[in-house]
Amino acid sequence: MRPAVLTASILLLFALSVRAAEPADLPARPDKPNVLFIAVDDLRPDFGCYGSAEVRSPHMDRLAAEGLLFRRAYCQYPLCMPSRASVLSGYRPESINNTPRVSGRVPGGTVTLPQLFRNAGYTTVSVGKVYHENDDNPAAWVRRHTDTFAAEGKWCNGYCSGYQLQANRDTVQNYLQGKRRQGLPASPIAEITDTPDDRTPDGLIARLAVEELRRFKQSGEPFFLAAGFYRPHMPLTAPRKYWDLYDRSRIELPANFLRPPGGPRGDWDEVRRYGDCPLTGTMPVDKAREIIHGYHASVTFVDVQVGRVLDELRRLALDRSTVVVLWSDNSWRLGEHGLWSKPACSEVPTRIAMMLKVPWLAASGPTAALVELVDIYPTLAELCRLPAPDYLEGTSMVPLLGDPKRPWKTAAFSRVGKAQTVRTDRFRLIRHPSGQLELYDHRHDGAEDRNLAQDPAHANTLKELQVLLAAGWRAARPPGPAATPSPAASQPSTRPAPAAGVVCFGDSITVRGYPAELARLLNVPVANAGVGGQTTAAALRRIRKDVLDRKPRAVVILFGTNDSRLAEPSVCVPVAKYQANLEKMVDLCRSVGASPVLCTIPPIAEQPYFTRHARKPFEKVGGLAKALDQYRAAVRAAADDRKVPLVDLGAELAKKPEWLSPDGVHPTKEGNAIIARLVAPVVKAILDGAATTRPAER
Numbered sequence: 001m002r003p004a005v006l007t008a009s010i011l012l013l014f015a016l017s018v019r020a021a022e023p024a025d026l027p028a029r030p031d032k033p034n035v036l037f038i039a040v041d042d043l044r045p046d047f048g049c050y051g052s053a054e055v056r057s058p059h060m061d062r063l064a065a066e067g068l069l070f071r072r073a074y075c076q077y078p079l080c081m082p083s084r085a086s087v088l089s090g091y092r093p094e095s096i097n098n099t100p101r102v103s104g105r106v107p108g109g110t111v112t113l114p115q116l117f118r119n120a121g122y123t124t125v126s127v128g129k130v131y132h133e134n135d136d137n138p139a140a141w142v143r144r145h146t147d148t149f150a151a152e153g154k155w156c157n158g159y160c161s162g163y164q165l166q167a168n169r170d171t172v173q174n175y176l177q178g179k180r181r182q183g184l185p186a187s188p189i190a191e192i193t194d195t196p197d198d199r200t201p202d203g204l205i206a207r208l209a210v211e212e213l214r215r216f217k218q219s220g221e222p223f224f225l226a227a228g229f230y231r232p233h234m235p236l237t238a239p240r241k242y243w244d245l246y247d248r249s250r251i252e253l254p255a256n257f258l259r260p261p262g263g264p265r266g267d268w269d270e271v272r273r274y275g276d277c278p279l280t281g282t283m284p285v286d287k288a289r290e291i292i293h294g295y296h297a298s299v300t301f302v303d304v305q306v307g308r309v310l311d312e313l314r315r316l317a318l319d320r321s322t323v324v325v326l327w328s329d330n331s332w333r334l335g336e337h338g339l340w341s342k343p344a345c346s347e348v349p350t351r352i353a354m355m356l357k358v359p360w361l362a363a364s365g366p367t368a369a370l371v372e373l374v375d376i377y378p379t380l381a382e383l384c385r386l387p388a389p390d391y392l393e394g395t396s397m398v399p400l401l402g403d404p405k406r407p408w409k410t411a412a413f414s415r416v417g418k419a420q421t422v423r424t425d426r427f428r429l430i431r432h433p434s435g436q437l438e439l440y441d442h443r444h445d446g447a448e449d450r451n452l453a454q455d456p457a458h459a460n461t462l463k464e465l466q467v468l469l470a471a472g473w474r475a476a477r478p479p480g481p482a483a484t485p486s487p488a489a490s491q492p493s494t495r496p497a498p499a500a501g502v503v504c505f506g507d508s509i510t511v512r513g514y515p516a517e518l519a520r521l522l523n524v525p526v527a528n529a530g531v532g533g534q535t536t537a538a539a540l541r542r543i544r545k546d547v548l549d550r551k552p553r554a555v556v557i558l559f560g561t562n563d564s565r566l567a568e569p570s571v572c573v574p575v576a577k578y579q580a581n582l583e584k585m586v587d588l589c590r591s592v593g594a595s596p597v598l599c600t601i602p603p604i605a606e607q608p609y610f611t612r613h614a615r616k617p618f619e620k621v622g623g624l625a626k627a628l629d630q631y632r633a634a635v636r637a638a639a640d641d642r643k644v645p646l647v648d649l650g651a652e653l654a655k656k657p658e659w660l661s662p663d664g665v666h667p668t669k670e671g672n673a674i675i676a677r678l679v680a681p682v683v684k685a686i687l688d689g690a691a692t693t694r695p696a697e698r
């Protein structure tokens with residue numbers, strides 16, 4: 001081989017090896033990524049990409065392969081209405097009274113997910129069942145196609161039934177109104193007809209979504225397109241060709257079809273309302289097979305409709321600039337424990353399907369991390385760099401996109417009315433309003449057949465899970481973005497926290513990362529013990545684990561941005577109580593030999609703040625600035641009373657407006673550095689043993 005050829009070959013090899021090491025042809029992140037938001041009603045995570053050999057779903061499988069498939073995602077309320085209200089508002093159901101509707105039933109200042117995008121200049125469009133109520137949250141949408149079906153004819157009655165046969169359309173109202181128990185005929189749970197896809201509600205949804213995509217391609221406007229499909233929610237009205245894909249004689253009933261449950265699990269009244277299901281007693285085996293058959297057919301039918309939309313996105317080359325998320329609002333029991341329903345705290349109804357594709361990030365799934373539907377809102381906000389409201393009760397899943405095996409939430413939470421459940425990596429605990437408990441070990445009993453709540457061998461586990469359930473979702477969140485994660489967020493309660501020279505104890509302002517800057521400036525370990533959304537009241541419940549057990553020398557205490565949320569009575573901590581809480585924190589720190597530092601509340605920019613919070617409660621006390629000054633006065637009073645060094649962030653940051661991000665509350669990256677520079681000399685004096693009472697600057 002001649003040297004020139006050899007050189008060329010080596011260069012080619014080098015080029016190939018470099019190329020192979022890079023992710024395959026990923027587009028750059030667009031300035032304003034679009035969002036395609038696909039909801040599928042009552043979809044079990046029980047099809048192709050979830051490991052089912054029976055249920056065909058090639059389009060969803062492809063989406064999952066191109067993005068991140070969540071194997072353990074849970075809804076917060078296994079019922080359409082409250083689940084959707086939670087996803088779209090960003091609140092957990094209990095924070096909005098398990099509301100079925102968002103309009104008028106969420107706290108003032110709520111910015112719903114589509115509203116956030118609309119505020120940012122996106123064209124927001126809703127097609128099909130997105131909210132449960134067709135007319136819910138109309139202000140959030142530039143266009144809505146939710147009522148099209150009713151307008152086009154009676155074939156889409158009630159929950160967009162899709163019945164084609166006149167006899168069934170005539171009796172669907174009896175089903176909806178539960179009139180079967182009065183002896184009136186009601187429509188059946190399934191219907192098989194040779195209907196073209198586009199004559200079904202879901203076919204129409206796909207068609208409308210495709211038309212919207214073409215419009216967006218032409219106009220070039222950024223979009224948030226929500227498409228909500230009705231199947232596989234009952235009635236099972238997929239066209240015949242989808243039924244024909246499955247052989248009913250080969251359909252198997254669940255292994256625990258006739259196994260009595262180990263605890264109360266609710267009824268299945270929703271199914272008993274259909275004309276062909278038994279009003280009492282167990283489901284006949286033939287009917288059970290028919291329902292499972294129809295459910296499988298419906299999943300494949302919806303998969304084809306989802307595929308039509310995804311194919312068009314690709315054909316228009318919009319897939320390179322569009323984030324796609326697909327999720328189900330709840331799951332459904334297909335005969336497990338002899339039940340046919342969703343509203344229960346068990347594994348089957350609460351574990352849902354979810355997948356996320358971000359075009360500028362390489363496929364990285366699947367992940368077994370515990371995630372929750374309420375996480376979708378902060379995830380989309382972060383991906384599109386929109387200022388998420390500070391009340392959000394989920395956690396952005398963006399870190400999982402690059403690292404699906406990283407430590408994540410220690411638990412997922414769901415509820416039905418006053419029944420509550422917590423799911424950890426291994427266990428599920430259900431607490432009924434009666435006090436009755438169910439405990440399941442998923443390592444050995446994935447079907448939840450054996451309730452271990454009375455088993456003495458599991459008494460300690462039961463206790464631990466009860467503590468976890470009582471501590472709630474805030475204590476189960478993943479480690480924060482800062483260098484040293486909060487132990488509360490990442491570890492079970494019994495594990496001792498690692499020692500730290502300095503602990504920064506606070507809310508989302510702390511989470512954002514000034515502690516890492518502080519560590520760099522002081523060259524000592526600094527723990528970030530910030531938890532977003534927290535007040536002093538909530539923080540006192542975790543101070544032992546997050547602060548005191550670390551035996552720090554100094555503790556920087558920064559709270560108040562949430563305490564002062566006058567517009568949200570369930571969050572707000574009155575000024576006097578705020579001061580008392582701060583003084584309690586000071587005393588507790590000193591009880592373990594740590595020196596506390598108090599900070600006043602940083603400034604808040606009114607304009608963005610009042611897009612998320614109601615203004616009226618502040619007006620009553622003379623405005624936001626005045627309210628914050630009252631809280632700052634409480635910090636100063638606590639510092640005076642307890643002789644604690646004070647960093648007056650309120651006054652100092654007001655001189656440096658560049659510290660504040662556009663959301664009006666949180667620091668920019670530069671802001672973190674500014675806060676760290678203000679705090680550092682006070683902490684340094686403590687570490688040097690110089691400051692026992694007052695900082696030099698005060």
Ligand SMILES: [Ca+2]
Binds near residue numbers: 041079080233329
């Ligand atoms: Ca549903």
